[in-house]
Amino acid sequence: MSLISDNLKYLRKKTNLTQEQMAQQVGIKRSLLGAYEEGRADPRISNLLKFAEIFNLPVDQLIATDLTMENGASSKVGMASTEEARLKILSITVDKHDRENIELVPYKASAGYLNGYADPEFIEELPKFNLPVLPGNATYRAFEINGDSMLPLRSGTIIIGQYVEQMTDMKNGKTYVCVTRDEGVVYKRVFKYTDRSAVFCFVSDNRKYSSYDVKGTDIMEIWEARAFISMEFPDPANEEGISLKKLADIVLDLQQEVIKLKDR
Numbered sequence: 001m002s003l004i005s006d007n008l009k010y011l012r013k014k015t016n017l018t019q020e021q022m023a024q025q026v027g028i029k030r031s032l033l034g035a036y037e038e039g040r041a042d043p044r045i046s047n048l049l050k051f052a053e054i055f056n057l058p059v060d061q062l063i064a065t066d067l068t069m070e071n072g073a074s075s076k077v078g079m080a081s082t083e084e085a086r087l088k089i090l091s092i093t094v095d096k097h098d099r100e101n102i103e104l105v106p107y108k109a110s111a112g113y114l115n116g117y118a119d120p121e122f123i124e125e126l127p128k129f130n131l132p133v134l135p136g137n138a139t140y141r142a143f144e145i146n147g148d149s150m151l152p153l154r155s156g157t158i159i160i161g162q163y164v165e166q167m168t169d170m171k172n173g174k175t176y177v178c179v180t181r182d183e184g185v186v187y188k189r190v191f192k193y194t195d196r197s198a199v200f201c202f203v204s205d206n207r208k209y210s211s212y213d214v215k216g217t218d219i220m221e222i223w224e225a226r227a228f229i230s231m232e233f234p235d236p237a238n239e240e241g242i243s244l245k246k247l248a249d250i251v252l253d254l255q256q257e258v259i260k261l262k263d264r
Contacts, residue, residue, distance in 0.1 A: 001067055003049075005039040010068045011055045022258075031094040032120050040139075041120050042101045090163060090221075091123040092139060097168070100139055101128035101159065107144040110185040117179055117221055134226065138161040141223055143177045145187045149204040150175075157230040159187055161223025167216055170200075170224075178202075179221035180214055182209040187225070 013021050019037075022028040026047055035041040043051065052059045061067075093101045103126040116122030130135050134140060142160045144154065153159075161177045164170060170190055177187045188202035198216040 004043065005037050005064050007065075007067045008033075008043075009037040009059075011051075015055070021200070021258055022054075025054055029124075031098070032124075034094070034098070035092055035120070042118070044120070068189050084144075090139065091118055091120040093124055093126075093128060093129075095130065099130065099136075100133075102130060102140045102142050103128055104142040104158070105144065106184065107146045109157075110143070110146075114179060114181075114184050114220070131227070134160070138240070140226070141177075143185055143187065143227075148175065149206050149209045150187055151206045153205075153228060154230065154232050155227050156232070158224050160227040162226045164222035164224050167219065167222065170222065177223040177225065181218040181220065183214070188215070193221040 003192060012019070017025075019030045019033050021124050023033040026033070027048060027050070032041065036043050048059050052062050055062070067247065078102055093103060098099075103123055105126060109126065112122065117239075129142075131140075138160055140160055142158050145157050145159055146155050148155060149189040154191055159177055164176070170176065170192065175187065175189050177185065178190070179185055184200065189205060191201040191203060193199060193201065200214050200216065200219070202214055
């Protein structure tokens, strides 16, 4: 559907409709129409049928013909590889100022996210927030991790990821939240065996867990970890392995020494 965004924008302007007016006719939010026109989301079949009815065009012409060409010549959609097509499907939400939200995927919703990550209505129902400190030229999503495979980040930590459009943009050793066909939503450190390999090695920071391979064709979405939110502070162990308890004992001993010095 690489032509649908340009076609929708072209036809809307040709009929002198605002985004708000068009959205009302289709029965969707203006922000969702904006996502369609900017290529950040693809319309569902039901909405495609409504667009086709409004513009009095067959659906196949709406999605497979470049209607912006002055001579009216048609241009069939070039199908990208299945792998690339999945990574380019991204539904987002925006606030009242047209700024992209950060949608939060709680752990309990992660199973549903595997099926609904490309569904604008599913994304619309997720909790949302904003972080002004993040660069505004990217799309972000937050995921709650579960388990202890990525210690010192504990279960319940929120990972904020930046959307990665192409697998070739992934860097060895970086941590990513990946939406995978078999494992669901996972947060791992990722390595690629070779530049030409279509297989990735997923590694846990907790060495008690074994690494495993994932085919590129099984990865539906990629988010590079950029920040995290946690209600638990990590144990400040230093290079010599001083635990929080041992650190507390040292502080108490120092306090006792200070008291003794004052009493002399």
